[in-house]
Amino acid sequence: MTSPPPARNWLLLEGGGSQTWAAATGDTILVTAEGPSTNPRSVGEERAVHRLVELIDRVWDDPATAPLGVVAAHGAASTSAAAGDFATLIRRALALTGMTAPVLVTNDLTTLLLSADGPVCVANCGTGTGFAARNGVRWARSSGLEWLLSDEGGGHDLGTAGLRAVVRSLDGRGPDTALTGLARRWCDEAEHAGGNLGEILFFHVYRTEAAKPLVASFAQHVLEAAEDGDTVAARLVENAAAELAAGAAAVCRATSITARTGYTLVLSGSVLTEATLLRGHLMTWAHEHLPPAALLQHTPKSRPEDLLRLRNLWLTPKALAPLAAAMPTHADPAPPALGGARS
Known part of the structure; x- marks a missing residue:
């Protein structure tokens, strides 16, 4: 039976x-x-x-x-x-x-705020960004109002900045960058043989209703170029890390988490947890300004x-x-x- x-x-x-x-x-x-x-x-x-x-x-x-x-x-x-x-x-x-x-x-x-005891600060960076903190009865949150109002430093924001750097380079408004070649690969140019890269990018980005996750996927190419030493991409990653630091600082300030508070820093979101360079910039800031007592990385x-x-x-x-x-x-x-x- x-x-x-x-x-x-x-x-x-x-x-x-x-x-x-x-x-x-x-x-x-x-x-x-x-x-x-x-x-x-x-x-x-x-x-x-x-x-x-x-x-x-x-x-x-x-x-x-x-x-x-x-x-x-x-x-x-x-x-x-x-x-x-x-x-x-x-x-x-x-x-x-x-x-x-x-x-x-x-x-x-x-x-994520419930994943650790005591004071907690969460920095999330995936397609968008979000920050939250809990310290006793005090709670706070910042960013997270979608890509038109917030999400600076997230995958969509970083991908957009990278694609704009490519377009600026193509039309002479910006310096040469390795992102140009990566953008060609990202678009799968074989599907659009004969067109210039600007036209190919336009078609690739605007042809779908789900442009937000598509553009966010280019963030990985920006991170790749920065790791390989491209100065344009490196500057974009540094700017993204500064936005993440600003978000974490805001919620810590709102909940009275200071450099003397024994708090847990929780990192989440695929862009932050998988990108060594971006995570490294954020952790350098944290150790200098708000050193965490413990560090957790959210995993599935x-x-x-x-x-x-x-x-x-x-x-x-x-x-x-x-x-x-x-x-x-x-x-x-x-x-x-x-x-x-x-x-």
Whole structure:
């Protein structure tokens, strides 16, 4: 006689400007899946819902029950209103799979602030940027208002600066740079034989609705050129690091974290955690101005634990209230003890 499959109880989501991670949990993490961005400001609402449906279908194959609740830490939650909007998209995706469930959505930095005891400062640099700090009852956040209003130093900002440096070089407004050759490779010029690089770049960047993550992907070429000694790229990386330092300093100042505070610095986001040169510039600044007592680097392995810690706050309303007052958050009433059946 075969044993029944383990029950799926909670649906977890984490996402930023380029990727989304999903998991179904019971007593342990049962199944996970990764997919592209579900941020509606990057890919549009309909595509975001479609991608959420795909992820839910991949991790939730139990036809008998719906999740007790959905816990989401997502970059789409730039403001409290935006968190509510993204919760609506999650409900739409659930409905398309035949389910309903209460939803908690908060900014993707929130779980990182819960990942260490004592004072914490988070510096996140992926497609965009975000900074947050917690020191006792004091919380603060900066940047994270998307690419038109903030995100200086992030992947989209650095990629844009690199592409502009290429165009400036092509039309004589700026110096020669190794980024020009890298831009040709980035565009896959074979698809556009016969055109000049300016025209090729124009077509490559503007042909897609998802220009934000596309442009952000060029940041890796800027970092590569800087590592190889290109002076134009090196200056752009230094400028990005200065923006990251300014963001971290702002939230530390707002929460009274000083050079004498024993705080944990958490680094997250693919651009920051994978780029040795950029991370090195930021750590040089930190050691000179705000030396951390401990350094943590957010990795995918910590996602389930971080999100389950957030779930536990959701189930304790008094504990959730201070967090929700400081970080963009939408919370449906806490879910009941037992899950509901599919409608």
